[in-house]
Amino acid sequence: MQDSEIIERVLAGEHAAYATLVERHQPQILRLLERLVGCRETAQDLAQEAFIAAFRGLKSFQQKSSFSTWLYRIACNKAASASRRRRPVPLAPTADPVADTADVSAGLEHADRRQAVEQALSQLDERYRAVVVLADMEDATYESIAGILDIPVGTVRSRLHRARTELRERLQPFVTAESSPS
């Protein structure tokens, strides 16, 4: 069943149908929020807030964009508000799946890199973080980022480049030619 059909049913009074939408979109929303706020628990709280806000604002959603784009926008707003309230906490290092199958040192190096990326992301201005996460981690196009964040494509361009150049400075040990990721 399409999202739009579910939304019509919810608006018609069948509130339980909303669970299907939550179930369907929660992996992407959780993943996005985790990238944006750098903390699993906070991401879960914000995802919950985002789904609740979306439900409450469902009548104002005119379906001119897809439900997922609208939901992404709400999630980004939640992340931005949370970011203003408190500094993001970098994710604690976790066991890396690579370590099970490959050389342990390579796995550790991989985990180091990932942790460094998460930390560098957490230090970015939230405006830049949202754009670079959507572009490079969520593989969103400039146009869809513009739709999600409600900013012009030109702004997406400039913010994305600024984000990458700032990350380049923060990740210097990992991006120089000698330490290039394999």
Next chain:
Amino acid sequence: MTLDIDSPTISDWLDGRLPTDEADAVAAAVRATPKLEEAVAELRRVKQLLVEAGDQPVEPSSSLVSAVMAALEGQPPGHTDPFVDAADTRPPHDETDEQIREKVGDEWQHVERARVDQERAEAIEDEEAVREALRTEGKSARSDRHWLKPALSVALAAGLVVAVLLNIGDQPPTDALPELAQQTLTADSLERPDIDPEALAERMIARGIELTTGRQSMGTLHMTVHLGDGEGRRQFEELLARSRVRLDREETMSGGRVERIGCLGRASEVDRLLETLAVSTGSVVLETGSLSREAIDRLERRGPVAEPMIAAADVEVEIATDPQPAPEMIAAAARPVAPQAMRAAAPPPAADSGAAAPEIAATDAGSSLPGTAPPEALAQQTGALALRTAPEAAGLSGAAADTPKIAANARSAPGAGSGKPSMAASVVMRTTDAPPEAVEPPPPPPQLIPPQGYVRLWIDIVDETKPAAATPGE
């Protein structure tokens, strides 16, 4: 094609968004500059790292669905939103999202420029009317600004608590600072979950409408930059280009000798620009701070300051990169170490001022302050604001002037509380060409401007190579 690593075209190229001919030109430009080639390779690795990190799976939450549904139990979804019904003017649904975005992307620049021009023209026209009304009637600036109405309507419809700050004055920096008309609106709550209040305010500000949420502040800074030659201009323009403040107004005065530009930016960005200017001009940093009487009165009424509260609007700043300093500055510049080289000059307080004259006023303008004189000491002795200087350039190693202290100093400014107009004292700091005797790690620069909020920055660029316009009586 000339490119540098700060150009967004590099990312366009890395993301494969350029047409073939342009991509070829970028590739050639990158290959031609080894340093750029290396930087681009690093950017490519950054992207690779991000993609790699993005590939890590995120476990779905087993409890999220039930938590959301439990929270929503008994609640109806949404309600009619007049903001959407009235304001959503996007194209009809017979186009795909992709087509709509492409069209918007293409037309954005043109439409936005035309709209901003129109709003600016209306704002200028309205400012004139408001200023005239203030002159003749002394009323506050709640005017019939055409652009203000939609802005306030939007804010009301969105249910925001907003403050609209209008910068009425375009007076030269030597005049009293412009009054800010402030209006605060209160409504129930934000009913559009997909609209972030601060993002909305930011967009409004970016469009030249100075709309802020209640959590933000807006102030005005005036700055004068004296440019001695073409190189100075080049350096200054480069600094501006690198900064994140948005240049949105421009006019020429004094027969082309003074160019005034208006910028808008987050306070932290403006602060960074000021710091960069101070540091980069090195031995010829000159900062002047003064308080208008209105500012002093406002501070008096405000009472004890528990947190940084000096609005940027209370301060006038002058930074000069003057290659030919005033005579009294030359002697200072000849001295070896910053504390001795810092000079203070304060006009005498009004004769009928009831306030105690600042200590420095008893001395000749241009005389040295004794001993070490960090900014806050200068402020105490002159009764004026101490502004941030370039600590490393000035060789300052002492404590930075924190804002609450500055506020306390400001309240002791000459004329404060006397109820009579008086010129505020001013502080002039100057550094020397000689290297400091002992270089200590510079302290973090004190922040005069609150770190949050937006600042309207006016910069008067004085071209010293052009003769000054004759003033009446000369």
